[in-house]
Amino acid sequence: MTKPLDGIKIIDFTHVQAGPACTQLLAWFGADVIKVERPGSGDVTRNQLRDIPDADALYFTMLNSNKKSLTLDTKKPEGKEVLEKLIRESDVLVENFGPGALDRMGFSWERLNELNPKMIVASVKGFSDGHHYDDLKVYENVAQCAGGAASTTGFWDGPPTISAAALGDSNTGMHLAIGILTALLGREKTGKGQKVAVSMQDSVLNLCRVKLRDQQRLERVGYLEEYPQYPHGEFGDVVPRGGNAGGGGQPGWVLKCKGWETDSNAYIYFTIQGHAWEPICKALGKPEWIDDPAYKTAEARQPHIFEIFKTIEGWLADKTKFEAVDILRKFDIPCAPVLTMKELANDPSLRASGTIVEVPHSKRGSYLTVGSPIKFSDMKPEVTASPLLGEHTDEVLASLGYSKQDIFNLREVKAV
Numbered sequence: 001m002t003k004p005l006d007g008i009k010i011i012d013f014t015h016v017q018a019g020p021a022c023t024q025l026l027a028w029f030g031a032d033v034i035k036v037e038r039p040g041s042g043d044v045t046r047n048q049l050r051d052i053p054d055a056d057a058l059y060f061t062m063l064n065s066n067k068k069s070l071t072l073d074t075k076k077p078e079g080k081e082v083l084e085k086l087i088r089e090s091d092v093l094v095e096n097f098g099p100g101a102l103d104r105m106g107f108s109w110e111r112l113n114e115l116n117p118k119m120i121v122a123s124v125k126g127f128s129d130g131h132h133y134d135d136l137k138v139y140e141n142v143a144q145c146a147g148g149a150a151s152t153t154g155f156w157d158g159p160p161t162i163s164a165a166a167l168g169d170s171n172t173g174m175h176l177a178i179g180i181l182t183a184l185l186g187r188e189k190t191g192k193g194q195k196v197a198v199s200m201q202d203s204v205l206n207l208c209r210v211k212l213r214d215q216q217r218l219e220r221v222g223y224l225e226e227y228p229q230y231p232h233g234e235f236g237d238v239v240p241r242g243g244n245a246g247g248g249g250q251p252g253w254v255l256k257c258k259g260w261e262t263d264s265n266a267y268i269y270f271t272i273q274g275h276a277w278e279p280i281c282k283a284l285g286k287p288e289w290i291d292d293p294a295y296k297t298a299e300a301r302q303p304h305i306f307e308i309f310k311t312i313e314g315w316l317a318d319k320t321k322f323e324a325v326d327i328l329r330k331f332d333i334p335c336a337p338v339l340t341m342k343e344l345a346n347d348p349s350l351r352a353s354g355t356i357v358e359v360p361h362s363k364r365g366s367y368l369t370v371g372s373p374i375k376f377s378d379m380k381p382e383v384t385a386s387p388l389l390g391e392h393t394d395e396v397l398a399s400l401g402y403s404k405q406d407i408f409n410l411r412e413v414k415a416v
């Protein structure tokens with residue numbers, strides 16, 4: 001079956017997570033992604049947090065499926081020559097090196113554009129070009145702090161907190177993928193490539209959009225009525241951390257279920273959606289709350305929202321998180337169990353949809369990974385194993401016109 005990105009050749013000059021997440025997505029959709037790695041070592045994640053000696057770590061395998069691996073020392077003249085050939089016939093180059101690394105290697109945007117004016121050059125950096133921090137190297141948690149996620153996550157009496165979700169890394173990679181696809185469509189009209197740049201700070205901030213909303217509301221009215229601090233607590237002049245409160249206009253909280261004393265994930269998230277108040281009261285066996293003026297409107301409920309949550313926890317005390325959701329779903333109440341990674345890994349629905357997939361690997365045996373979260377009616381993205389270091393070096397070099405002797409010579413000078 002042909003895939004939408006069949007025929008698109010991508011030089012994948014990425015490492016760690018932000019860049020690889022982007023190119024992996026494009027590979028699932030059919031692009032020919034050639035990962036260029038330093039001979040001998042490759043992407044640092046091949047070795048990071050290994051669970052099996054001598055086999056690529058899961059950190060690598062889970063971010064580099066469906067790709068080819070070409071080892072190439074792009075600081076050696078022989079390696080640069082190979083890269084130039086590859087650039088002349090590729091559609092996209094993606095990189096997430098530290099600031100200035102590509103320029104120092106001799107491949108500035110101007111040079112790349114001169115070698116192949118149709119090529120799209122896509123970059124991830126910690127901060128955008130011209131930002132006063134644009135010389136900084138950045139990892140996930142640094143980006144979460146710089147993009148506003150950390151100052152607004154956690155509890156009001158605790159420190160700024162990092163989310164486990166890769167808001168700085170994979171999220172930035174997804175932004176970059178959108179940028180690349182847009183530039184590819186643009187090229188159809190203009191025939192020209194362009195530079196696409198995404199910063200981790202900007203990508204985190206994009207997901208913290210509603211917190212910037214709250215900052216402006218706070219400055220205008222002095223309080224935020226959906227935060228736990230309202231109406232009994234104090235507001236300062238910056239958006240506070242709101243614990244597990246809902247970010248929109250629907251109050252919600254993480255509530256204890258049966259077994260919470262011994263199981264740290266025996267919880268559900270419960271949302272009190274305005275128009276669902278009546279079914280909530282019915283589900284809880286509290287029909288008298290439906291028309292009680294102290295409970296009837298969201299405004300009336302807010303001063304004692306935590307008493308309401310306590311009452312719901314009383315109702316939940318003899319129900320597991322799964323039993324509770326099975327009852328509440330019948331009343332159309334937005335809620336979910338707090339699921340562990342173990343539960344997600346074994347979830348039959350996620351297996352059936354291809355969101356959790358088992359991938360055979362020549363060195364590791366099979367491993368689990370997260371497949372495409374994007375589903376199509378005409379295509380089911382298939383996940384294949386990540387490449388071994390240099391697995392496709394000969395194949396790629398031969399496709400560029402190098403003979404067996406040329407390849408031998410490149411190996412002799414340690415350029416591949």
Ligand code: CAO
Nearest residue numbers: 016017018037038073074075096097098126137138139140
């Ligand atoms: N052949 C020869 N040299 C190579 C090479 C190859 N195939 N591939 C990479 N290199 C060289 C680069 O040229 C660079 O050398 P110089 O620094 O001498 O110019 C070096 O390897 C890579 O440097 P780096 O700054 O990218 O790597 P680092 O480990 O010091 O930093 C990171 C890692 C992630 C902090 C940095 O790359 C970065 O800030 N990237 C941008 C933001 C980003 O994507 N962060 C997300 C990472 S996921 O958490």
